[in-house]
Amino acid sequence: MSTQQAQQIPVVVLSGFLGSGKTTLLNHLLRSARGTRIGVMVNDFGDIGIDAMTVAGQVGSTVSLGNGCLCCAVDASELDEYLEVLTRPSARLDVIVIEASGLAEPEELVRMVLASENERIVYGGLVQVVDAAEFPATRERHPETDRHLALADLVVVNKADRVGERELDAVHGAVAAVAGRAAVIRAAHGRIDPEVLFDRVVPEGEIDGQMSIEDLLYGDPEDDGADGAGGHPHAHYETLSVATRTALHPRRLMEFLDSRPQGLYRIKGFVDFGEADPVNRYAVHAVGRFLRFYPEPWPAGEERQTQLVLIGAGIDADSLREELAGCELGGPQDAPDEHAMWGVLRYVRQPDEESAEPAEA
Numbered sequence: 001m002s003t004q005q006a007q008q009i010p011v012v013v014l015s016g017f018l019g020s021g022k023t024t025l026l027n028h029l030l031r032s033a034r035g036t037r038i039g040v041m042v043n044d045f046g047d048i049g050i051d052a053m054t055v056a057g058q059v060g061s062t063v064s065l066g067n068g069c070l071c072c073a074v075d076a077s078e079l080d081e082y083l084e085v086l087t088r089p090s091a092r093l094d095v096i097v098i099e100a101s102g103l104a105e106p107e108e109l110v111r112m113v114l115a116s117e118n119e120r121i122v123y124g125g126l127v128q129v130v131d132a133a134e135f136p137a138t139r140e141r142h143p144e145t146d147r148h149l150a151l152a153d154l155v156v157v158n159k160a161d162r163v164g165e166r167e168l169d170a171v172h173g174a175v176a177a178v179a180g181r182a183a184v185i186r187a188a189h190g191r192i193d194p195e196v197l198f199d200r201v202v203p204e205g206e207i208d209g210q211m212s213i214e215d216l217l218y219g220d221p222e223d224d225g226a227d228g229a230g231g232h233p234h235a236h237y238e239t240l241s242v243a244t245r246t247a248l249h250p251r252r253l254m255e256f257l258d259s260r261p262q263g264l265y266r267i268k269g270f271v272d273f274g275e276a277d278p279v280n281r282y283a284v285h286a287v288g289r290f291l292r293f294y295p296e297p298w299p300a301g302e303e304r305q306t307q308l309v310l311i312g313a314g315i316d317a318d319s320l321r322e323e324l325a326g327c328e329l330g331g332p333q334d335a336p337d338e339h340a341m342w343g344v345l346r347y348v349r350q351p352d353e354e355s356a357e358p359a360e361a
């Protein structure tokens with residue numbers, strides 16, 4: 001396996017019905033980027049809060065924002081061309097978000113990302129934004145809504161401030177019922193924690209794991225605490241960090257991942273499978289039901305251990321911790337058989353995989 005996979009830039013597709021709040025969410029991500037360099041592809045710059053940020057330079061239809069983010073306005077037909085621009089090493093982007101126009105078919109965009117020959121990117125999941133107040137009416141008028149939700153890896157029920165708690169629960173329930181195993185989270189004004197979409201680059205001085213979601217929340221310059229009925233929509237996020245020097249059993253880890261609870265919408269970190277693959281560590285990246293492993297050779301001198309961060313809402317941290325402990329190898333009699341890695345390898349992108357469907361857990 002090459003190390004190239006570890007450096008691939010996740011490309012997240014953001015879609016949702018007209019006016020559901022995609023651009024608002026995108027603006028929130030750009031404002032709270034804090035060190036993470038985000039590349040954005042939109043149909044036009046119109047609504048992106050560029051004025052709110054210092055524009056460092058403009059070249060053609062690409063705008064370089066003062067906070068390290070880069071924006072470009074494109075049509076779907078130009079997707080590959082702009083992915084090329086955004087993935088240039090000089091842009092040093094950590095993640096790319098493509099906003100689909102309100103009427104776009106998200107599967108088309110997802111397919112284009114998966115089919116892209118650009119080796120520097122990896123598909124990072126489909127995020128659907130839903131307007132909580134309009135959902136019942138939109139669904140009635142646009143039956144394709146259910147199909148789109150079924151494709152999503154993460155659904156954001158936005159505009160939580162516009163409906164009462166009971167209505168919000170009803171919309172959340174209806175969305176969850178059609179969204180299959182996608183994670184469903186609520187938000188007002190698109191204020192989701194960026195970590196649910198991508199690994200935030202931690203600025204120097206802040207050690208990963210010590211900055212709680214609450215710190216992120218209350219440190220959010222946009223958060224005025226006036227979310228109304230939705231309250232702090234992400235105040236109930238929980239983060240669980242697990243580190244162990246005992247290698248994990250690939251089959252038991254896959255059982256854990258296959259049955260992970262719905263509220264657990266983000267998993268990231270590295271896994272040590274011990275003798276089942278002594279050469280590589282496996283970076284793992286899950287957003288909602290999307291799951292991928294990226295094997296890469298252990299860096300020389302690096303201690304072999306598994307380190308995972310799990311983020312979710314309404315999750316039982318103790319039982320997750322216990323389940324993960326149950327994945328640890330229990331001695332020579334517990335050695336994985338020769339086929340034990342198969343389940344994991346199903347979620348590794350093969351070099352010749354160009355137009356395959358996204359891996360789903």
Ligand SMILES: Nc1nc2c(ncn2[C@@H]2O[C@H](COP(=O)(O)OP(=O)(O)OP(=O)(O)O)[C@@H](O)[C@H]2O)c(=O)[nH]1
Nearest residue numbers: 018019020021022023024102158159160188189190
């Ligand atoms: N009350 C309320 N208004 C919101 C929220 N999110 C977005 N809006 C407003 O809803 C309108 C549409 O939001 P946009 O972010 O432009 O929606 P969009 O999905 O990008 O729209 P299109 O590009 O037309 O598809 C704007 O006036 C936003 O200010 C929210 O959570 N609560």
